Amino acid sequence: MVSRANTRCRVVFAVCIALSITPGTVGAVYVATTSVSLTVCGDAIVSGNEFCDDGTNTGVYADSIAGKHCTPLCSAWGPHCGDGVMQTLYGEECDDSNNTAGDLCDPVCQNEQDPVTEGGGGGSGSTGGGGGRSSGGARGIQGAVTEGSVPFLGETSVIIKGRAYPGATVTVLRDGEVERVVEADGAAQFEFSLTDQTPGITTFGFWAVDRAGRRSVTYAATFQIIQNAVTTLAGILLPPTLGATPEQVPPGGSVTFAGSAVPSATVRAYVDASEAAEETQASKLGEWSIAYDSSPLTAEAQHTVRAHYLDPVNTALKSGYSALTTFYVGTGTPTPGGSADLNGDGLVNLTDFSILLFHWNSTGPMGDINTDGTVSLPDFSIMLYQWTG
Amino acid sequence: MGAIHRRVMNIARGVRYTGGMRAWLGLSVIGALSACVIPTQAWAAHLYLDPPGGVHGHTDTFSVPVRIDPQGTCINAVSVRLAYDPAVLSVIDIGVGSSIIPLWTTRPTIERGPSGETGLVVLEGGIPGGYCGRVSGDLGAADTLAELVVTGASRLEGNTEAIRASIVVDPGTVVYRNDGTGAAADLTVLGVDLDFVATSSSPANTWLEAVKNDTIAPELFDVTLVRGPSVGSAKHYIVFSTTDKQSGIDHYEILETDPDRFGFLTWVPRESHWVRGESPYVLRDQELRSKILVKAVDKNGNERIVEYTPPLSLLKVLTYPAFLVLLLALLVLLGGGVLGVVMWVRRVRAKRRQVTAGGSSEV
Numbered sequence: 196m197v198s199r200a201n202t203r204c205r206v207v208f209a210v211c212i213a214l215s216i217t218p219g220t221v222g223a224v225y226v227a228t229t230s231v232s233l234t235v236c237g238d239a240i241v242s243g244n245e246f247c248d249d250g251t252n253t254g255v256y257a258d259s260i261a262g263k264h265c266t267p268l269c270s271a272w273g274p275h276c277g278d279g280v281m282q283t284l285y286g287e288e289c290d291d292s293n294n295t296a297g298d299l300c301d302p303v304c305q306n307e308q309d310p311v312t313e314g315g316g317g318g319s320g321s322t323g324g325g326g327g328r329s330s331g332g333a334r335g336i337q338g339a340v341t342e343g344s345v346p347f348l349g350e351t352s353v354i355i356k357g358r359a360y361p362g363a364t365v366t367v368l369r370d371g372e373v374e375r376v377v378e379a380d381g382a383a384q385f386e387f388s389l390t391d392q393t394p395g396i397t398t399f400g401f402w403a404v405d406r407a408g409r410r411s412v413t414y415a416a417t418f419q420i421i422q423n424a425v426t427t428l429a430g431i432l433l434p435p436t437l438g439a440t441p442e443q444v445p446p447g448g449s450v451t452f453a454g455s456a457v458p459s460a461t462v463r464a465y466v467d468a469s470e471a472a473e474e475t476q477a478s479k480l481g482e483w484s485i486a487y488d489s490s491p492l493t494a495e496a497q498h499t500v501r502a503h504y505l506d507p508v509n510t511a512l513k514s515g516y517s518a519l520t521t522f523y524v525g526t527g528t529p530t531p532g533g534s535a536d537l538n539g540d541g542l543v544n545l546t547d548f549s550i551l552l553f554h555w556n557s558t559g560p561m562g563d564i565n566t567d568g569t570v571s572l573p574d575f576s577i578m579l580y581q582w583t584g
Numbered sequence: 585m586g587a588i589h590r591r592v593m594n595i596a597r598g599v600r601y602t603g604g605m606r607a608w609l610g611l612s613v614i615g616a617l618s619a620c621v622i623p624t625q626a627w628a629a630h631l632y633l634d635p636p637g638g639v640h641g642h643t644d645t646f647s648v649p650v651r652i653d654p655q656g657t658c659i660n661a662v663s664v665r666l667a668y669d670p671a672v673l674s675v676i677d678i679g680v681g682s683s684i685i686p687l688w689t690t691r692p693t694i695e696r697g698p699s700g701e702t703g704l705v706v707l708e709g710g711i712p713g714g715y716c717g718r719v720s721g722d723l724g725a726a727d728t729l730a731e732l733v734v735t736g737a738s739r740l741e742g743n744t745e746a747i748r749a750s751i752v753v754d755p756g757t758v759v760y761r762n763d764g765t766g767a768a769a770d771l772t773v774l775g776v777d778l779d780f781v782a783t784s785s786s787p788a789n790t791w792l793e794a795v796k797n798d799t800i801a802p803e804l805f806d807v808t809l810v811r812g813p814s815v816g817s818a819k820h821y822i823v824f825s826t827t828d829k830q831s832g833i834d835h836y837e838i839l840e841t842d843p844d845r846f847g848f849l850t851w852v853p854r855e856s857h858w859v860r861g862e863s864p865y866v867l868r869d870q871e872l873r874s875k876i877l878v879k880a881v882d883k884n885g886n887e888r889i890v891e892y893t894p895p896l897s898l899l900k901v902l903t904y905p906a907f908l909v910l911l912l913a914l915l916v917l918l919g920g921g922v923l924g925v926v927m928w929v930r931r932v933r934a935k936r937r938q939v940t941a942g943g944s945s946e947v
Binding site for chain 2 (some may be wrong): 231232233234235238368371372393394395396397398400401402412413414415417418419421428437499503514515518519528538545546548549550552553555563564566572574575576577579580581582584
C-alpha cells in the first residue's frame, strides 16, 4: 500500500525528472518527451482529468452526501441521498439536496411528517426523524460491493489516450506483442480501454501508419498498472512519420521531406547533426512537407533527416523524434540501410528476435544488421528500435 | 568517486523515512553531484543498485533492486554485469517480475569468475520501443531492471563485528540508445554496500514472502513456428516469450505430443514428456506431426500452458494414421459394396436360369 505522503513525494520526484529534461539543451536526437502523464483512478488522489477519487470508486448508492462513492472511472459521484435527484430505485421518497432533518425530507431521503400540521405541535424535527429507517445494516456495509458472497474490489483496467495523425491506424503493443489496432479520428485523437489487466510493470508501445502508408517509429511508455484501479495514460504524442523523396539526388538537387503529424502542428526537420531546423506547419489533415536544397551537403555521401513537432495546443510540448530517414546526395551507389526484418515478412517481432538469437555471437550475415561482422547487442538495439510487434 | 558515492548514499540513508523520499533525496543529490563532478556526463543514463537500509542478519534474505534512470536519454537494450565477493555475500536468485525488460537475450545468470573468487551477475535484455524513464504520475517503481536476491555467506557466522559486502557495477556494463544506430549511451553507475552481522535469531526472508504472495499465472502468450530453412537454419523451431508481473518467469517446459502415437512409416511409439527449454526451441518432431504445448512457470509454481498445432500439409494429411484408417474403411466399404453387387447379379442370373429351366421342363 502506497501512503498518500509517499505517493505525493514520488509524483514530485517524477515531475522533477520531467522538468530536468529541458528540450533543446541536450542537442542530441534521442531526448525523452514529457507530454505523457499517468493518473490512477483508485489511489484516492484527484489528479489529471479526474472528477473524484475516493480510493475504492464503487459508484454504488450511498444514503448520505458524506458517504457518497465516486464512479469506477472517477468521472462523477455515484447516486446518493442528497444529490437532488430522487432515486426511487434505491428507496428514496424524496431528495432535497441535503441530509438534514426537519425539512420534510429526512437525512436518509424518506418523507418526514410536517411537525406543525401533522405532529400536533409537540414534536420536533429531530424526534420526528426517529422513526426513519436504519441507514446501516439494511443496505450492507458502505463502500463494499458484492457479487454473490465474494467482495468485488473493482476491475484492473487501463485507459489510454493520445494523438497520432488524422485517420491513422495505430497499433498498440503490450510488452512487445500486438494488443490491438485502433484508428485515430479526424482530429488525430485515439482512445481505448483495456479491462481485466494483470497488475504490474507493463510497457505499452504505439506505432501508426498514416494515410500515405508511412509508418512511425514505436513510441513506448512503461508504468505500473495498479490492481483494482483504473490507470489512465494520457498525453501520448506519436512522433511524426517521415519520408525523403527521392532517396537519391544529384549534388545540389532538391529532396522533399514529407509526413504526417497532428493537425496544424509546427514541424521541425533536422538534417544530419545540424541544430538548425527546417520548419513548416502541418495542414488541417496533418500532412506536411519541406522542399530541401541539398547544396550545403557533402556530395557522394549518405545523409539523415529526422523530425518532430510542437503540440499546437501547448507549444511547450514536443513529440518524440521520427525515424531516422536516410537519403543519398551524389551519383554513386548508396549503401542500403540495415533492416531488422530478418525473415522479410514486413514485421519486426519475436520471430525476428528468435532469428537474431539463433545467430547470436556468430559473424552473420543473417542477424548482423549493422554489418559490423558480429551478431550482438548493437543489432538487438536496432531491432528493438524498429520493433512492430 | 567511490568515496563520494558512499558518502552520498550515507546522506541518503540518514534521511530514510519513506522509500519515495529516500529515492528522491538520494537521486537528487547523486544527480547533482554527478553533474558537478563529471560535467561531460551530465545527461548520461544512470544505473544504480538501490540499497535496502539498515544492518542485515547474515542469514537474512532480501532483494536489492537494480534500477536505471535514463535522465533524458531513451534507451532500449542493456548488458549489465555486477560483481561481488562470494566470501561475504551470496546472490541466490534474480527476480524479474517487476522488471521493465520483457525480452532477454539470455536468462539472467549468476556466475563465478574464472578463479572462483568473484561472483558475477549478468543481465542482458531489451525493451521494444525503448524506455525513456518513469512516466509522470506513476506510483510504481517502473525503473527496475531486476532484483538481486541476496543473503550473507555462511562463513560470516561467528563474526562479532558487522561485515560490509559490496556489489559493484562491472566496467563491461553497456546501455544502448533507442535511436536506431545501435550506439551505446553515456552511462554513470553506482554499486551498493550491504552491512551484515552474525545473528542467531530466525532468518528473515522478505523475498520468499513476496514470491508466496504470487497467485497469478504468467501472461498469456503466443507460440510461433519458424520454418528453419528460410532463416538460415536446417531445422524447424518455435519461438515464445511471456512475462510474469509478480514473481517473474522461472522456466519454460515444452511437450511435443503426437495424439496418434504412430506415424505412417514410424511404428515406434513417440514418448511424450515435458522438457525444460528456452526460446528459440528446436522441435524434436521435424515432420511437424505433433501437437506442441509450451508451459510457462513462475517462481511460485503458477503455470500457463499454451497449445500450438502446426499447420497441416497435404503430405502430412495423406500420411496421417487417422486418414489411412479412414481410407481403409472406405476401401472396405467399397469392396463390400462391389462384392454385394456381384453376388446380387449372380443371384438374379441364377433365378433367371431356374425360371428358364422350369419353363423348358413344362414344355
